[in-house]
Amino acid sequence: MSDASLKGRAIIITGGGRGLGRAMAEALIDAGADLMLTGAREADELEATRLALAGRDGGRCLAMLADVGDAAACDAVAAATEAAFGRIDVLFNNAARSGSSVHPGEGYPDHARFWEVDVDAYRDLVLTNFVGPFMMTRAVAPGMVARGFGRIINISTSRPTMLFAPGGPYGPAKAGLEASSRIWARQLEGSGVTVNVLLPGGAADTALIPGPGVGTRAAPWNPAEGPFVEGLHTGLLPPEVMVAPALWLASDLSDGVNGQRFVGRNWDPARPWAEAAAVARAATIDVPHII
Template identity: 40%
Template sequence: MGESTDRVVIVTGAAQGIGRAIALHMATIGNRVACVDLPACRDEMNETLASAKERGIPGDQLFGIFGDVTQDGECVSFVEATLQRFGAIHGLVNNAAIGMQFIGHVLGGQRKRFFEVPIERWREVINVNVNGSFNMARAVTPHLVERHFGRIVNITTSYPTMLMAGFSPYGPSKAALEAATVIWAKDLDGTGVTVNALLPGGAADTKQIPASDGVDREKLLRPEIMGPPCAWLINQAGADISGQRFIANVWDVALNPDEAARKAGSSAAW
């Protein structure tokens, strides 16, 4: 499960999918979690909180915050709200993202070429996936540096997905975030704050894979596989683990977490 040290973590895009799976796993093992998502996802956030209650997670251990990660001022308010609620922040999981589901087929079918993607959609995806992650990291990092401890986990994607034909702008946005992971790790070297990338390792069973694609969802990866490696990165990984990428479907929960990390990890950004 990943040993808990009662840390406080902010998870963006936590109302559903991978974000929900990570938030619930972190809370289940004893961490306190601020779940961030859009006001339009209020119903989904309520489902996340209800799932926490069903798992026996105390109500004061996990709470929802509504706002938009593309707005830097709102990201500052997420940090302030978390500090007010829990008194500290130890980690950030940059999960909020827009996939290809609003642009065309994701798995199979005819995809749009980059110049056929509406410019508004290109800007929206880049703004959420890249700028939103930057905004959150920029808002929380001064607090982490001041504490001489912090863990930032950026949710990226597989290298083939970054380079796949017809996968603009999602692929380029995740490639940018992976490159940023390495740069931020270097910028924070020696501060006690680490930055790493975590990815499923294949298509996950979330709303980013629309029902219209007609795929066998039983063959998709379960979002819950992201929980154990994320918990290790937040709770157990040392300051020497930074600028790396970890693949969740390679993470073997039967192994000691440190051994699982060695098997599933590698240097980030090519």
């Protein structure tokens, strides 16, 4: 992966303390990037991740406790990153709340109905998963446009999950984020700033999936056997499915790629970069069909 060097590139990863965010952060800092990690609730976990990454042979790593659902916090993250690194080159909108958070109990009730979910939790999920990426992107986009370079990478979910009823607003929020991504990509066309979507391709072994043993539950998976149908997988995917496409999207290798959607599960690191990207690129749906 030496040809995806990110030496000196300034990158923000929201929700960077664990799960997909930490997996991507480890690879990005090893490639030389300077990182600002954010988290909303687990200060100890975020600091532990920062210390672990700062000790690696790569770029610098900072961390801020900040809720992407708070516009002032988003502005503060952007300002702190620019103060520390001189600019912001890449934003990974990765922070998210689980669909299970809208239910009073644990997990996903088999027969959960929308009028029975917790209203405040529903609002918080939409604020984090849908409005939060907008506010973070709003905070960094003007500087990127002024410098003529930037990468916005929005972390999404499989299309079947967008209609997973027990998940409450999780799927619809991600569907809205993908629609927003396409609009932002169009509005930024020609500015040097690109907007793309990256998703695992199925449920991943992170804390967003209820249950014990987080980090030990991933099932065997071989990207060379793909491409796979989104969401169809017997078991959980390892967070590392995001690593190679995240490196590519953050690097100069993805110059000119804008308004596209990439499935991590279908990215085969054994293939050349361009070939792997072509296989992992999801077909564009030009005319939306919700119902």
